[in-house]
Amino acid sequence: MNFEVVLTCAVTGAGATTHISPHVPVTPEAIAREAIEAAKAGASCAHIHVRDPETGKGSRDPKLFRDVVDRVRASGTDVVINLTAGMGGDWVPSKDNWAMPGPGTDMIGPEERLTHVKDCLPEICSLDCGTLNFGNDDTIYISTPPILRRMAALTQEWGVKPELEVFDLGHIRFAKAMVEEGLIDAPPMFQLCLGIPWGADQTVETMAAMKAQLPAGASWASFGISRMQMPMVAAAVSLGGNVRVGLEDNIYLSRGVLATNAQLVERARTIIEAMGARVLTPQEARNKLKLRGADA
Template sequence: MNFEVTVTCAVTGAGNTLGRHPGVPVTPEQIANSVIDAAKAGATFAHIHVRDPATGKGSRDPKLFKEVVDRVRSSGTDVVINLTAGMGGDWVPGDSDPSMPGPGTDMIGARERLAHVESLRPEICSLDCGTMNFGNGNEIYISTPAYLREMAGLIKSWGVKPELEVFELGHIRFAKQMIAEGLIADPPMFQICLGIPWGADHTVDTMKCMKDELPPKAVWAGFGISRMQMPMAAAAVAMGGNVRVGLEDNLYLDRGVLATNAQLVERAIEIVTRMGARVLTPAEARAKLGLKKG
């Protein structure tokens, strides 16, 4: 059991969710306001993607990240900023020539994936620790060992804490290899990501299996998508971990009731407190994890 819990709010993501929920934040102003609302509701961390304001699709434009971060930092609301570094690894084989990229491919190099992290220096950025099939089409998310080693080294040199996002056991195995090679500073920080097709399933047994493979000093959180968001939040706390919620992973507060990010944070905090734990403030989390405030 974890009695001092951090709550992350993943406010928007990059998925095609706008058609199902008109309240998913899109513009930098909307995303920043949603971060601020989540922080005021009690979130410790904000995990931030950006979207193209014209299309609503996920973006990796550093200017959009800068506008969001500047708005949050200037708001006077304290929250630990966690920027995604997971964009730029999408590969879709071409229909006529599978050796060539098809529509939907967005594949860039290791350092380019971190352009916004290098310039903005958030406290945390995500690091997706392996390649996986993504969804039911031909899309592959590519994150190779060479890319990951380069990215981990750069992130460490900038004083940013990598959140090691792991979607299956092989990702944990390679993350531990990077730790052994000195590429990840103590304490390592893991996010166990469950339910994404086709990574590990969002069940209590799966979470425990993955948690048991983490290194002894690891600080970890876990989440499940869709209707398993809150059950996995409770399971993570019971097993000694931390919590992630938000519209990136789940659109509903209750069956048929669309949520806001702040409402999902409030629901998670209610679960945490009813379990006898408390939620750490951003300042307490920075001290615990040795984070450098941006």
């Protein structure tokens, strides 16, 4: 059981959800506002993607990240900033020649994947620890060992804590190798990502199995998607972990009722407190996770 919980809100993601819910933020102003509102509702941390303001699709434009981060930092509302570094790994084979990239492919190297992280220097950035069949179409998310080792080395150099996002047991195995190689500073920070097609399933048994493979001393969180978001909150707290909610992973408060990020944070906080635990403030989260800005 975890009695002092870091609660992250993933405020927008990159998925095709903007046509379903008007609450999914698109512009830098809206994304920053959602991060601030999530913090006011009790979130310790905001996990941030950006979107093309014209199309609503996920973007990796460093200027958009800078705009969001500057707005959050200037707001006077404290929240730990966690920027995605997962863009730039999409491979979609051409239907005319399966050996060649087709429409939708966006593959870049490790330095470019981290351009916005170097510019903004958040406390945390995500690091997706392996390759994955992403959904039921031909999309493959690619993160090879050399790419990941280079990204880990760069974030270590900049003092940004990598959130080791793992979608199956093999990802944990590789992340542990990076820890053993000295590329990840102690304590390593894991995110057990459950329910993403076709990664690990979102069940208590799966979460427990993945937790059992984490290195000693690691901090960890987990999340589920869609209707399993809140059940996985309870499961993670029960098993000793931290939690993540937000519109990146689930757009509903209840069946047919569209949620806001603040409402999802409030619902998660209610669950956590009903279990006899409490949500940490942003500064307490920095101290617990040993992030930049932690108290000496």
